[in-house]
Amino acid sequence: MSNTRKKVAIVGASGYTGSELARFLLHHPEVEIEMITSETHKGKTFSTLHPQFTGQLDMPLVSAQKVADEPMDVVFLALPHGVSMNFVKQWSDKSFKIVDLSGDFRLKNAEVYEHWYKKDHNYQEGFANAVYGLPELHKEEIRKSDLIANPGCYPTASTLGLAPLVNEKLIDIQGIIIDAKSGITGAGIKPSLTTHFSNVNDNFRAYGVKSHRHTIEIEEQLGFLNEGEVKVQFTPHLLPLDRGILATSYSTPLKDMTQKKLDELYQSFYRQKPFVRVRESLPTLKDVRGSNYCDVYPIWDERTNRIMVFSAIDNLVKGAAGQAIQNMNIMLGFEETLGLLQNPLKP
Ligand SMILES: NC(=O)C1=CN([C@@H]2O[C@H](COP(=O)(O)OP(=O)(O)OC[C@H]3O[C@@H](n4cnc5c(N)ncnc54)[C@H](OP(=O)(O)O)[C@@H]3O)[C@@H](O)[C@H]2O)C=CC1
Numbered sequence: 391m392s393n394t395r396k397k398v399a400i401v402g403a404s405g406y407t408g409s410e411l412a413r414f415l416l417h418h419p420e421v422e423i424e425m426i427t428s429e430t431h432k433g434k435t436f437s438t439l440h441p442q443f444t445g446q447l448d449m450p451l452v453s454a455q456k457v458a459d460e461p462m463d464v465v466f467l468a469l470p471h472g473v474s475m476n477f478v479k480q481w482s483d484k485s486f487k488i489v490d491l492s493g494d495f496r497l498k499n500a501e502v503y504e505h506w507y508k509k510d511h512n513y514q515e516g517f518a519n520a521v522y523g524l525p526e527l528h529k530e531e532i533r534k535s536d537l538i539a540n541p542g543c544y545p546t547a548s549t550l551g552l553a554p555l556v557n558e559k560l561i562d563i564q565g566i567i568i569d570a571k572s573g574i575t576g577a578g579i580k581p582s583l584t585t586h587f588s589n590v591n592d593n594f595r596a597y598g599v600k601s602h603r604h605t606i607e608i609e610e611q612l613g614f615l616n617e618g619e620v621k622v623q624f625t626p627h628l629l630p631l632d633r634g635i636l637a638t639s640y641s642t643p644l645k646d647m648t649q650k651k652l653d654e655l656y657q658s659f660y661r662q663k664p665f666v667r668v669r670e671s672l673p674t675l676k677d678v679r680g681s682n683y684c685d686v687y688p689i690w691d692e693r694t695n696r697i698m699v700f701s702a703i704d705n706l707v708k709g710a711a712g713q714a715i716q717n718m719n720i721m722l723g724f725e726e727t728l729g730l731l732q733n734p735l736k737p
């Protein structure tokens with residue numbers, strides 16, 4: 391362990407991803423949580439809001455405006471879309487690195503953002519500096535970056551499931567279907583009618599049909615790999631569970647396919663990628679619960695000549711906080727897996 395630990399701040403720590411960031415960073419051997427912010431709860435301790443941290447992380451919550459007063463190495467923004475951009479803009483001349491968990495800088499430019507997010511963007515310049523933080527595809531750019539646009543949860547599961555096929559130009563990129571299901575923590579801590587217990591419990595529904603903002607995020611990332619225009623029919627569903635995403639994608643091969651070819655392709659593509667596990671059985675949400683793994687399992691159906699890929703992640707970990715720390719590790723020159731190989735949560 392080094393005695394010059396890097397100083398990090400978690401901004402927006404009263405939410406779900408803020409709490410997950412703390413869960414991992416608290417045990418990270420090379421960093422110190424220097425500051426945790428909350429506007430609504432400043433003055434209280436972090437463990438008052440998240441009692442599971444009692445005796446472990448009892449530091450007081452302060453306003454985000456205090457972050458720039460202290461020397462920091464990395465600042466995590468666990469804030470809603472439309473809020474993060476203000477801080478990225480305000481801190482653009484600071485020396486610390488930023489990992490933004492929101493969608494404010496994930497897309498190509500402000501125009502595309504405004505179309506899909508239905509809100510104005512006030513810091514277009516940020517797009518030029520931001521690197522899309524999916525380490526399995528962009529590790530070298532992440533290493534040199536000062537601003538990471540941490541991917542969305544559904545795009546992480548979906549893109550990792552399809553990347554080997556799209557990269558090798560093996561499937562029809564205009565006819566991809568992704569059917570994805572998420573636990574409710576994906577919707578954040580603020581209650582709403584849709585996430586109300588009695589509307590979620592013993593219930594199941596699709597939402598965001600034809601219009602979910604993750605459609606474009608997946609299309610842009612797969613398009614980058616294929617250098618072509620990707621069209622995805624993406625439909626998310628809300629599961630009556632707290633956490634986890636299972637994305638099932640369907641695509642049509644352009645060349646002769648066999649299960650053996652598919653297995654070899656996935657094994658080879660993910661050989662040096664410690665957080666993607668190519669499975670030989672269908673992944674379940676409990677297999678990845680609490681961990682930073684993305685489990686993928688590709689199957690070719692010779693009867694229909696379709697490829698199905700099943701990918702499972704924990705939306706709060708590989709889909710948010712864990713991936714953010716994986717990005718931090720890469721930016722700071724640490725081992726990619728540092729602090730992230732805790733035991734998975736018990737089912
Ligand atoms: N939940 C998930 O599975 C995933 C989430 N993300 C993204 O990560 C980000 C955080 O998500 P999540 O933790 O779920 O969100 P939450 O809604 O759980 O928490 C967001 C926090 O942001 C703070 N906040 C809200 N409004 C403001 C504001 N105007 N100014 C400053 N702070 C504000 C609040 O803290 P306080 O009031 O205490 O300051 C709140 O607790 C979001 O952009 C989300 O889209 C990405 C991938 C997956």
Ligand SMILES: CC(=O)N[C@@H](CCC(=O)OP(=O)(O)O)C(=O)O
Pocket residue numbers: 491492493541542543544572573574575576577578598626628
């Ligand atoms: C279940 C649920 O509501 N999930 C969220 C996605 C969460 C996520 O990935 O966050 P970003 O908004 O940062 O992209 C949704 O569909 O809006």
